[in-house]
Amino acid sequence: MKAAFLTLGCKVNFYETEKMMEDFRKHGIDIVEFGQGADICIINTCTVTNIADRKSRQMLHRAKKKNPRSIVAAVGCYVESGGEELLKDPSVDVVFSNRDKESIAQKVLEYMGSRGETEGNSLPEAVCGGQGDPMRDRTRKYIKIQDGCNQFCSYCMIPYVRGGGILSSREEEDILKEIRSMAEEGYKEIVLTGIHLSSYGVDRSGEKQFVALKGRPLVALLKKINAIQGIERIRLGSLEPRIICTEFMEALIEVTKLCPHFHLSLQSGCDATLKRMNRHYTAAEYREKCDMLRKYFEHPAITTDVIVGFPGETEEEFECTREFVKETGFADVHVFSYSVRSGTKAAAMKEQVPPEIKHWRSEILMEEARQGKARFEEWFIGRKEKILFEEIRRINGREYLTGHNERYVMVKIPREEAEAAGFTEKGIGSIRIQKTNLI
DSSP states (O other): OEEEEEEEEEEHHHHHHHHHHHHHHHTOOOOBBBBBEEEEEEEEOOOHHHHHHHHHHHHHHHEEEEOOOTTEEEEEEEHHHHHHHHTTTTTEEEEEEEGGGGGGGHHHHHHHTTTTTHHHHHHHOOOOOOTTTTTOOEEEEEEEEEEEOOOOTOOOOOHTTTTTTTOOOOHHHHHHHHHHHHHHHTOOEEEETTTTTGGGGGGGOOSGGGGGGTTTTHHHHHHHHHHHOOEEEEEEEEEGGOOOHHHHHHHHOOOTOOOOOEEEEEEESOOHHHHHHHHHSSSHHHHHHHHHHHSSSSSEEEEEEESSSOOOHHHHHHHHHHHHHHTTTSSSSEEEOOOOOTSSHHHHHSSSHHHHHHHHHHHHHHHHHHHHHHHHTTTTTTTEEEEEEEEEEEEEOOOOEEEEEOOOOEEEEEEEHHHHHOTTTTOEEEEOOOGGBBO
């Protein structure tokens, strides 16, 4: 029996897909590439925007079209928000919530058994090789350490579909055991991720909000990961800006394997817009956090997300955000046009911005982001950088060995030069960066 997976959305979803794959292998089910012949197709869905909902539906339809006789299962956040409506879709055979992911294989087999497609509702406990498993060859491993969010931004459904605002942190030893296993498998870089990573440890601390903890549980975990042999780099997922404080910074600089790469979600550079979004900081406070990062780390990569066209965003408010992005000097900016999300407070707000204006503002901000990224990367030219090489890529007809430095700048080196220097995939090597190395 064969199963195929397709993942949409955040890094937490990708981590959870890997865990679901492991569960299927333990039940003797082979993993194949999505699009190949499969008996079971699992779509790990996303519902962060209406566009994500539409993409989830499209992928479910594609799965059934490519494998008409297969079991197509929808799992994840779109199921939590779409639920019963999804079952009316002829492309979808069965749906599972986020809570079902931990025992997804058995649940699918039970469903198949109810249709008379398996005997005894189970399969042998042999482990089959994961043919075409896209997660197997990665050098970088995402580790989910936390789930749930209680911030309730006015545009976001995630707190409602990920536990209803309840925070949940994994046990420290469970995380460390998984990372030690990854080190033994040859993974060099670990990326810690969560729905609200800054809240790691809040549920076990007696505190109500992460800001009171000043990141102490997260730092304690980082220091223990830092001691694991074989792990060369530790990278953090998205952080809430308010976690950045002197105590947190002074502890972070002691984590020697930590990459100076910080993703701080901004969403807007205008205080009025931030207030409507129910973000709990001002633009000036956000800028202070960036300045603090630059005080403790040399040329850190600070990346962010920005939503344009939020309800009520005037031309003046947008210009405020554009100027903020330009002046702050981000390494990269992910620009999103606001998407009305049913069930959120923002969906009911008046003065929804017309699509053509959102598109125009998005184009302007993306160009600002491109220029900022180029300025950030210029700093590396002429410098010797450690690169974690990941894969061979063909670019303009020539093969290159590609990878990232600690600040997540992607570089390339011609394959023949890489081989002559002894560089290999999944290995770390130092090169002096030239403009031609940048991708």
